[in-house]
Amino acid sequence: MVGSGELTDKAWARIEPLLPPVAGRGRRWRDHRQVINAILWKLRTGAPWRDLPERYGPWKTAHERLRIWTADGTWERILDHVVVKDDSVGNVEWSISIDSSNVRAHQHSAGARKKGAAPPSGSKRSPFDGEALGRSRGGLTSKIHLAVDGRGLPMSIILTPGQAGDNPQLLPLLDHISVRRDGPGPPRKRPERVLADKDYSHPSTRAALRHRGIAFTSPEWTDQIARRHAKGSRGGRPPTFDPNIYADRNVVERCFNRLKQFRALATRYAKRAAYYRTEIIIAAIVLWLRTGLQDTA
Template identity: 85%
Template sequence: MGRGELTDKAWARIEPLLPPVAGRGRRWRDHRQVINAILWKLRTGAPWRDMPERYGPWKTAHERLRIWTADGTWERVLDEVIVKDDSVGNVEWTFSVDSTSVRAHQHSAGARKKGGCATGWVEDLAVDGEALGRSRGGLTSKIHLAVDGRGLPMSVILTPGQAGDNPQLLALLDQVSVGRDGPGRPRKRPERVLADKAYSHPSTRAAMRKRGVAFTCPEKSDQIARRQAKGSHGGRPPLFDPKVYADRNVVERCFNRLKQFRALATRYAKRAAYYRSEIIIAAIMLWLRTDLQDTA
């Protein structure tokens, strides 16, 4: 087993969640070998064509990434890993949200506007020009992330680099749906959400109150000044506990762990759908590593 590849315990966790190797037509190449090939690509950020021969043809790995992106396999694996952890009480339902900008390599530009995957969130990304934004520094994408109290990814949204943070908050929370390991409806609502000033807006606070979710977020200075200028009509300041807010750093640590995969620290994928799948695969690895450490 090479560095960064699936361990036997990790493979035992995800193997039952993958499509069968043998089916109609030709037998598929071993799933474990292909996933290790994709992990090598994510870890090194190297071109597909430079993949070592021990992983088999690079086109096979790229095609498996494409197929499982289109049919939602990667997301189903992540969902099942989270469900397993939640069933034993490991998921901490205090969420932290934030975003990070990622420089896009010149090779990520130039994807055709038509074709490729066309399901759900993939169509939305295609409308936004494959989630590529232009700025003085060049092409950028932005990863919006919600993590649990241990800093493990719960949901992710990809937008162009110039997109604001606040409009993505409710969409991030709407993506969360953790099924039960048995009967019962999926759990979708965290107990508390921690966010920085970028998410401080009256409409956001009202939406969180409506959902019954505690919201810990500092006020912006202009919002404080506006409220104070109104005197007694400005209302009371929102509750804010700096000790609770200090736990928000787990989302920053999660970004650091994700960007240890060099293909995520710099975006090389032309298709936003494939880049998002690469983020999901890295998130699966973070969950598996933490889970296996806890059970060791």
């Protein structure tokens, strides 16, 4: 019997072939499905690892599996597989929406900074930057930068300290998008269009996307409009902006809402940025599996 929030039989059948064999050299591993369900329980509840219910086995086993599969890229490969599977049947919509969201970090997440790791005196760099933690008046925060397809499913994820700007992450987000073909041919990397709010509206960004042959829909800041008008004919034509197309950008905001249904993502408890990003990837896998299996039902 499948419990609430656990892997369904169809979802398990999709990802099981991508996991390492349970029986290898040395001691036999605990059942992968049980361990993944344990990790999903942790993500849903945001509870400490030590509170893991007995039916999922030892908490150290689940945490160790999370660590090992983060290091060897297993979670990334699973996400890549489910995206490729959807793209092969034409489900992926290559109109990419980009946005960011700040996440409050629990005080326990700051414990990973090693002794002596503080920046030099006078440096503007936060001592927590290496773990994507930023300090502000509100406390410790991390920022999730997200690119989603036209249905609001995650395509690319970057984690930064909470005070980091949005615009510098737009091109890196696009560079992280690489969807293999379900057959011969190079991976697809270039979307048809990018939708983003004013925080990403900068002349250098527009020029870079034009160079890549990607349509860009984003409103201009009033000061950018004023500077262009002040230059007269030398200011050039205003960028094309279609409010009806821009309205589709809300899919990225809805995706953040879905991701933050996992309480361990709504508040960051993980000390290491790599593990917190892995938790986001696992939640993204769940969203892709839910949508993909509904589409094939």
